[in-house]
Amino acid sequence: MITLDATDVVLTSLKYRYDGSHHDGVFEPGKDNQHTIASMTHDVIVIGGGSAGYAAARTARDAGASVGIVDHGPLGGLCILRGCMPTKTILRSSDIMSLMKRAEEFGLHPVSAKSNLSAIIDRKARLIKEFTDYRIGALNDKRFTLYEERATFLSPTEIQVGTQTLTAKVFIISTGSSPSRVPIPGIEDAGYITSDEALDMRELPESMLVLGGGPVAVELAQFFCRIGTHVTLIQRSDHLMSKGDEDLARPVEARFREEGMTVYTNAPLDRFTTDGTLKTAHFSHEGKEKTATAKVILQALGRHPNIEGLNLEAAKIVTTNGLITVNDGMQTSQANIFAVGDVNGMHEIVHIAIEQGEIAAWNATHITEPPRKYDDRLKTQVVFTDPQIAGVGVSEKECWDQRIPHLIASHPFDDHGKSMTLGETLGHVKLLCEPRTGVIIGGHIVGPEASELIHELIAIMYYEGTVRDILRMPHYHPTLAEILTYPAEELVEQLP
Numbered sequence: 088m089i090t091l092d093a094t095d096v097v098l099t100s101l102k103y104r105y106d107g108s109h110h111d112g113v114f115e116p117g118k119d120n121q122h123t124i125a126s127m128t129h130d131v132i133v134i135g136g137g138s139a140g141y142a143a144a145r146t147a148r149d150a151g152a153s154v155g156i157v158d159h160g161p162l163g164g165l166c167i168l169r170g171c172m173p174t175k176t177i178l179r180s181s182d183i184m185s186l187m188k189r190a191e192e193f194g195l196h197p198v199s200a201k202s203n204l205s206a207i208i209d210r211k212a213r214l215i216k217e218f219t220d221y222r223i224g225a226l227n228d229k230r231f232t233l234y235e236e237r238a239t240f241l242s243p244t245e246i247q248v249g250t251q252t253l254t255a256k257v258f259i260i261s262t263g264s265s266p267s268r269v270p271i272p273g274i275e276d277a278g279y280i281t282s283d284e285a286l287d288m289r290e291l292p293e294s295m296l297v298l299g300g301g302p303v304a305v306e307l308a309q310f311f312c313r314i315g316t317h318v319t320l321i322q323r324s325d326h327l328m329s330k331g332d333e334d335l336a337r338p339v340e341a342r343f344r345e346e347g348m349t350v351y352t353n354a355p356l357d358r359f360t361t362d363g364t365l366k367t368a369h370f371s372h373e374g375k376e377k378t379a380t381a382k383v384i385l386q387a388l389g390r391h392p393n394i395e396g397l398n399l400e401a402a403k404i405v406t407t408n409g410l411i412t413v414n415d416g417m418q419t420s421q422a423n424i425f426a427v428g429d430v431n432g433m434h435e436i437v438h439i440a441i442e443q444g445e446i447a448a449w450n451a452t453h454i455t456e457p458p459r460k461y462d463d464r465l466k467t468q469v470v471f472t473d474p475q476i477a478g479v480g481v482s483e484k485e486c487w488d489q490r491i492p493h494l495i496a497s498h499p500f501d502d503h504g505k506s507m508t509l510g511e512t513l514g515h516v517k518l519l520c521e522p523r524t525g526v527i528i529g530g531h532i533v534g535p536e537a538s539e540l541i542h543e544l545i546a547i548m549y550y551e552g553t554v555r556d557i558l559r560m561p562h563y564h565p566t567l568a569e570i571l572t573y574p575a576e577e578l579v580e581q582l583p
Contacts, residue, residue, distance in 0.1 A: 137164025139428035140261035142444035202314035273359035480529035
């Protein structure tokens with residue numbers, strides 16, 4: 088992240104400042120802004136109409152700016168078309184199938200559960216069409232100008248869009264990301280699918296190698312395993328979800344193995360070979376060379392920002408390792424150009440991308456007011472495996488790495504009444520607090536409904552609450568949320 092003084096950020100050609108004084112080239116709501124740049128097309132042009140881009144466009148429009156949106160399509164954005172919504176839709180089918188297979192556990196007659204992948208995709212397609220149509224309608228709002236073309240920078244104030252040259256005082260880049268290509272010998276010859284293709288498959292593969300241990304890899308690995316594919320997951324790091332705490336990953340790994348998935352962690356890939364329709368991964372594991380073979384490879388080894396073709400050099404925008412470098416106000420190295428969402432690489436999470444879009448647009452259109460800044464104190468992530476993983480604030484790993492003083496306590500779901508009645512006893516909750524005041528600095532859950540339970544902790548942390556506040560708040564019995572009171576009680580006993 089670059090550090091710019093937000094009180095005096097100057098772009099020479101536009102005299103763009105945050106100090107509140109008036110200069111030509113600065114957008115001011117309610118004034119005639121058209122004279123400041125010759126042939127200016129819009130006050131603000133947003134490149135990319137996904138979740139972050141639309142949030143930026145809406146915020147700028149509400150401030151009175153003339154807003155153009157450039158998106159070459161397909162319209163809808165990553166979350167709607169190839170990310171959050173389609174994956175959660177298909178995961179619902181595999182979750183229900185898993186419960187059906189457990190019928191006898193709950194005193195019910197056994198059920199012969201069989202999947203119909205084509206029908207699952209049909210349901211996904213119907214829902215995604217509804218979400219997409221709604222977003223397209225919003226992008227076509229008469230208060231915006233939508234350009235369904237690719238954008239290429241000609242300078243910090245001009246872009247080429249199809250046959251047109253568009254100018255603006257402010258640009259906000261929100262072009263998202265795509266699955267990365269990986270330089271593993273033989274993988275291109277062997278052939279593979281990414282999450283994009285996996286979400287449209289209609290024939291269930293007999294076997295699949297899943298490469299990676301991040302959210303995309305683990306969610307899709309469990310989906311295919313549950314509906315009948317023999318899945319082998321290969322992860323280079325010591326545990327799944329390697330950026331987070333190990334104790335949050337282990338219950339997920341245990342569930343995967345219970346369900347019949349083969350999981351290799353600490354297994355660096357070496358190369359791939361093919362024999363007819365079979366694809367073989369060669370890798371190291373526990374000091375030995377091993378192989379795993381399947382019909383299909385799902386390559387889920389990360390994503391890269393969609394910046395190809397933008398000609399960022401012409402705009403004089405600095406990148407770092409392929410990511411657009413920004414400050415905490417979402418400004419790039421050019422003061423009139425902002426970058427939000429996946430292209431800046433801060434967090435590949437939709438609600439954060441939306442927040443960044445709103446911050447960028449606010450800062451671009453409210454130059455007489457103090458700039459808004461992104462604060463990751465409440466950074467939140469959820470992984471929709473079973474058990475789910477959810478966390479807010481700092482992790483235990485971050486506390487140790489950054490030497491953040493903390494107290495920590497946890498409590499397992501297998502010692503909690505409501506989770507026992509549900510038959511969902513895998514996992515635990517974990518709280519981290521400031522050692523003197525008890526202010527909660529992190530909360531993490533691996534277990535049933537973690538994606539919903541985490542919001543109690545988000546709310547408490549939003550108001551800078553303490554572990555004592557958790558104990559003072561009433562918790563209905565019996566509920567899953569009650570489990571948060573146990574580690575809170577343990578931490579209160581440790582406070583001065």
